[in-house]
Amino acid sequence: MHTMKHSFKLSMAALAMTCAVSAFADGEAKNVIFFLGDGMGPVTVTASRIYKYGESGKLAMDTMGRTARVKTYSLDAQTTDSAPSMGAYMTGVKSRNEVVSMDGNTFAQGSFRPTTDTSVTPNVSSAINNCPATGNGASVPTLLEQAIAKNKATGVVSTARLTHATPAITYSHICNRNAEYDIARQAVPGGVGANPALGTGVDVLMGGDSRYWVPFNTSISGKGRPDGRNLVAELQAKGYTHVTDLTTMNAAPTAAGTKIIGLFDQAIAEGQMSYELDRNPALEPSLAQMTAKSIDILSKNANGYFLMVEGGRIDHALHGTNAARALADTIAFDDAIKVALDKVDLKNTLIVVTADHDHVxxxxxxxxxxxxxxxxxxxxxxxxxxxxxxxxxxxxxxxxxxxxxxxxxxxxxxxxxxxxxxxxxxxxxxxxxxTHGGGDVMLFAKGAGSAGFKGTIDNTKVYTLLKKAFGF
Structure with missing residues (x-):
């Protein structure tokens, strides 16, 4: 009888401990870092591992304790593009291809890409916004916006353009991902077309291509904003430090309250940052270096932070059937993950690594x-x-x-x-x-709030788990 009572007490104690752990799981992550390897399907992960470390080696992402398989289809396509898949991760809502952080009632109307004739200024009205003001769905809040509402610091880092689909999803809302002039102005607090949910602005913005942020200029590049606005200057007036290369990035402050706008134009002909195999390490920062700098800045916020880091050029190399650059950029992406794993306290920080879609x-x-x-x-x-x-x-x-x-x-x-x-x-x-591939992608997670990332899940479920870990 005594043994039975003792066993009952142990069982109750174990149950209480389990309940306590479950209760603690909600809101245990003070910080969340979301890594997105654009186009990084399972074959790309495996091939990159072998490329760098051999068949029996491990990537940094391979060392993360929780794994899942993610379904990536969009609301209107078996094979998604980057916008709705990243939108599912950041908003929990299925949207249509090309739509940026809008609901399922939104259609990707119109399309604008900068003119290739450098002697002609693009049409202002089509360049700024190709979406109707009403009657085409509604915006949905992003995880970054929700983090700002909780007084957390926020950062967006990418080797692609800052206005490209993946980074754009975090801070803007538009019916068509190609309206990049409009996407850029949404990041400027207090300006015309600003996204009010960003408050005083995203703390760290770093990526490629300044053409969407500075005025059109035929004598310099034949590219730029047709409305004449200099968004970089407007951000500087709001307290942002402008960085353009590795030297200025390293020299930028990291004190609490620091804000950074980094636009790296070394590969301006491509409209992105350089592929890793082409990057000048003395001039252009690596994704790992940008990640480290971002963490140094954002971690000064006592309320925590949300950081999105994209290896954007993996996708571009795959579109070009150029495996060498795709694998090298995947390793550069993995190096950034390693930096984050080494820098943060995983007791209060959740790190999630995944891809928005596969390739063929x-x-x-x-x-x-x-x-x-x-x-x-x-x-x-x-x-x-x-x-x-x-x-x-x-x-x-x-x-x-x-x-x-x-x-x-x-x-x-x-x-x-x-x-x-x-x-x-x-x-x-x-x-x-x-083209992109429609297959499932891999997800890796480690740190606070990572227990729920398991099994085969829809990409919208990832948002639910991120939000739950943050306690929102």
Whole structure:
């Protein structure tokens, strides 16, 4: 009888402890860092691991204790684009392709891209806003906006344009992701077209391409805002420090209340930051360096912070069927994750890593262990080149579609597919550009509030779990 009573007390104590842990799970994360590898599907993760660390190695993201599989379809498409998938993560709402942080009643009306004629100023009305004022859905709050409402510091960091779909989702609302002039002005507190939910503004904004932030100028670049506004100057007037390269970023303050606008134009011809394989390390900051600087600034806020970090150029390299740059940018993204894991206290910080969508890169053949992932497929027994049905070798990484489908395949025997960073892998179906893939993506989580990230979940569920961890 005594033993039974003792067992009952132990069981009740265990139950109480379980309940206490469950209760603590809500709101235990003071800080949340959300890493988004744009287009970083499962094959890209695996290939990047082998590229850098070998088959048995580990990426930083591989060391994170919680994993999940995420469904990525949008409201109107099996295969999503970046806007609605990131929107699901940041708002918990399914939206249509090309729509930025708006509800499911919103359609991506119109489209504006900057003119390629550098002697002509783009039409102001179409450039600023291609969406109707009413009658096309409504905006939905983002996790970043909710963090600001809780007096937390916020940051948005990307190797893509700051106005590109993924970063834009965090701080703006528009019916079409291509209205990037409008997206930029939403980030400027107090200005015309500002997003009032941002209060005094996002504390850290760092990414590529200043054309959407400064006036149109034919004598300098033939690019820029058609409305004549200098949003960088307006942000500086609001207390922002403007940084343009690694030196000015490193010199920027990190004291409490610091605000940064970083626009890195070293790769202005591409309208983004440089690919990692092309980056000048003395001039342009790495994603890891931008992440470290952001954490140093945001962590000064006693109420905590929300930081979104995007490896945006992974996607661009994959669209170009350029595996070398895609893998190198994935490693640069993983290095940023490692920096964050090393810098933060995981007892009060949640780190989540995922992708917005897959791509159609495939890992094929039966190459021997240790074969270079960018190389040609080998026979695992003989280690000699395997041949396709046409008697020619083929690479281990190929793409389901893209521009490199020829009527007669090239003979790759003497072609350098490993060290030529410009090599574009072959594709199965000929299209002008490789497309996204509709497959599920991976998610990794570690730290405070990470227990709920498990199983196969919808991308909207990720928002629910992030919000729950924050206690919103």
């Amino acid at each position: 890169m495939a890992f094929n053949g039966y190459s021997h262990l240790g074969n270079n992932i960018l190389g040609k497929t080998t026979n695992y027994r003989t280690k000699q080149l395997e041949m396709a049905a046409d008697g020619k070798p083929f690479t281990t990484l190929v793409f389901g579609n893209g521009p490199n489908r020829k009527a007669v395949r090239d003979d790759l025997t003497s072609v350098d597919t490993i060290y030529n960073k410009n090599y574009q892998q072959e594709t199965g179906v000929r299209l002008s550009s490789e």
